Amino acid sequence: MAWWWRWPTQLVMEVLHSSLPNKNAFKALIAAEYSGVKIEVVKGFQFGVSNKEPNFIKMNPIGKIPVLETPDGPVFESNSIARYVSRLMADNPLHGSSLIEYAQIEQWMDFATTEIDPYIGRWLYPRMGFFPYNAQRALSALNAHLATKTFLVGHRVTLADIVMGCNLYYGFIWIMTRNFTSEFPHVERYFWTVVNQPNFRKVIGDVKQADLIPPIPSKKAAVQPKEAKKEASKEEPKPKAVEVEEEEVPKPKPKNPLDLLSPSKMILDEWKRLYSNTKTNFREVAIKGFWDMYDPEGYSLWFCNYKYNDENTVSFVTLNKVSGFLQRMDLARKYAFGKMLVIGSEPPYKVKGLWLFRGKEIPGFVIDECYDMELYQWSKVDITDEAQKERVNAMIEDQEPFEGEALLDAKCFK
Template identity: 70%
Template structure:
C-alpha cells in the first residue's frame, strides 16, 4: 500500500487542473511541473506572471501572505513551499514510484530531498546571490559557501559512483528536486573546470536533464562558461514600470496661489502608522560599563589572520580580553547519541549559528563537530558581553537549552588552553579528529526582499550572512 494513497473512488483529484503561480524560468516551479509529468497530474502554469507585481496583489497574498513563489492553487485551497507542492502532486497518484516502494525508500527519498535543499541549493545561492547584487558581496562568505558546496558535491559524487539514482533503481522525487536545484548552478555558476572534479555528479545531471519529461519542462540546458562578475546592489535594474496612457492636456488656467503645506514627517511619507513608533527599549547589555575590549576589533583580527594563528590571533585575543566586561562559556550538546549522520549534525550546528544572529553585536562563538565516525560530539566556546549568558538569547534561541553551559575560569591554565585550542581549531581536539569547525563571526548585510522559497531552511536570499570557517 502507498504511504499516501488516493482511493479509486476519488479519481477526480487526478484530473482537476491545478494552477501553479510562478515565473516560467523558476527552478522551484520546475520541481512540480516535472513531478506532474511523471505522475500524470495536470498542472497549469499561470500565464504572464511577473515577479514583484503578480505576487504582490491582494489575491496572491491571500494564498501566501509573505508573497513568495511558487504557490499551487488546488480545489482544496492553496499550497506554498516548492518541495511541499512537489510532494503533494506526487502523492496524488496512488502507489507512485516517485515515492519508492517501502518505508525505508520513502525515508531515504526524504533524506536526499533535505540534502538537496540544505547542502546543495543553500550553498549555490550563498555563492550566487551576492554576485548578482541581491546581497553585499563578502569574499570570506563566498569562500565558505564554495567550500561547503564542494564538500556536499564530494559526498554526492561518492554516492553516485555506484548508483544511477539517489534511491533504489529508478527515478524518484529526490532526483527531480536535486536536479532542479543543480540547474541554477550548472547554467549560471558552475563551470566545466569546477564540475570536472565531480564526474559522477556531471554524468548524473546530464542524464537527468535529457530525460524526455525533464527536457519538456527545462528545454535545452547549456553549462555556463564563466562565473558571473560581482554586481553591486546599486547596479540592479529596477523592473520597468508599465507605460501610462497619454492624458490630453487640459487648457491652461491662471495659476492660483496655494499655501505651502508643512513638510510631512518621514513616517507619514513612508506610509507608516499615524502615530510615530515608540523607541525600542535599550538592550541591557548596552547599559553595561564600557569595556576595554572592542569586539569588532577581535573579529577582524580573527578573520584576517591567515598564518601564525597561535602567535598572532590567539595572543591578540588574550591581550584584548576583558574579564570584567566579557565572559567565556563552554557548551556541550546534551544529545550527542543522536548525532549519527554527519550532514544532519552539521546542519543542526549551522542552524544554531543562524539563530544566534540576534546576538551578533554581543557575541563571538566557535562550534566544533568532533569524531571520525558517529555518534559525533558537538562542543562550543562562546564569548558574551557581560558576566552571564544574555537572557534575551536564552529567551529567543531555543537551541540554548539543548546544551550544557559552563563558565570558563581563566585563572585555570587548563581551561585557558582549551579556549585557545577551540579558537584555533586545534586538531586533534581532546584526542579526537575534527569533522568540522564553524565560527560565529556574524557580519551585518543589507536586507533585501525575498520573494522565492529557495532558502527557507537556510538563507532567505541572504538577509544576513554568517562567515563560517
C-alpha cells in the first residue's frame, strides 16, 4: 500500500478541533464529504478558550484552528488538513486526473491562500476588531518546532524545507537583522543549515544576513542622484525604488495628529528628565513629581500584560522580546514613556508594563505600526482608583518584589 494512502474505516476516526462555522474547518469537512471520510468535530469547542489550552498548543504551537487529530499525529493548516483528508480516498477525483491537473489544483490552492485570503483578511479583519497578524508569533512557533529538529519533517530535506527556506530568504537578507533573529535561535540555525545544503547553494549562492532594516522609501527619497545610483549598483541588488513622476510637487509632511491636540500642562521631556535624574528619594521626588505633572486631559496611562506569558520559558529570549518591543516603539518616543517589567525568578516569566501616551487613547499609529502591541492585553489605568495608582507607582519605581515576585529585569522607554 502506498505510504500516502490508508483505508478509511469507521474504526479510525479523524477528529477536527475547531469551532464552527469556520471557513478553514469547512475545507476539511467538505473534502471529507467528497472522499467518504468520517470526521468527528470536537463537541463544545470554544474558540479563544479551547485553542489556548496546553493540549491544543501541543498540536499547533500557534494556537490557531483548525487542527486535525489523526491516528498518526496532529496536522494543522487547513489546506494541509484538506489534502490529508482527500488522500484517504484512493484515486480521489479531487486531485485531478493527471500530473498537470494535480499541479494546477495545487496552483489554485496556493493562489487562494496567498493572493486572495490575506487580501480579504487585511480588508475585513480590522473591521471585525481583529488586529493584523504578525510574523513574530509564527516565528516563535517555528522556533519551538525546530528546537529538536534539523529539518521540518523527518530527517532530510523535503519540499517543506525548500518552501520555508525560500520564504525566509527575503526576510533574512533584507529585513530580519541578527538583532531580530537572535530571538529565534532554532530558526536561525535551521535557515543557515538549509541555505548551505549543496542543492540550495547551487541555486542561491552565498547568503548574507541584513545589517539594517531598510526604511520605507518616501517617493522623493526613492529617486537617487546619479552618483549614488552608480555606487549602489556595485553592491547587492536593493529593493526596487518606487517609481515617481519627474515633476511631482513635494507635499508637506502630514502632521502627527497628536501634535494637533490642545497643549498640555504636562511636558513629557520634563517628566523624562525628572525620572532620569532622580537618584535618591525616588518616591518623594520622582513619583510625587509625576502626579503633580500628570494631565489626564492630555495624557493617558495604560497597563499592558503579555498574552503569551507561558511561552516565556527562556530568560534571554524573553528579555530580547521586550528589548525588541522597546526598539520598535522608537516611532513613539515624542509621545510616550514606558516601563516594562520581566517578572519572576524562574520560568515562565511574566511580562507586564505601564505606558504613558499623549492623548486619551493609545495612539492609532502605534497600534498600526508596532506589531508587538497586539501581543499584549491593554487596560486603561483608572486614576481614581488608589490601588491602580499604587501599581503605577510600583512600576515606575521598579518595586521589588512586584506583586509578590522578584524582578528579572525592568526596562524603561524614555
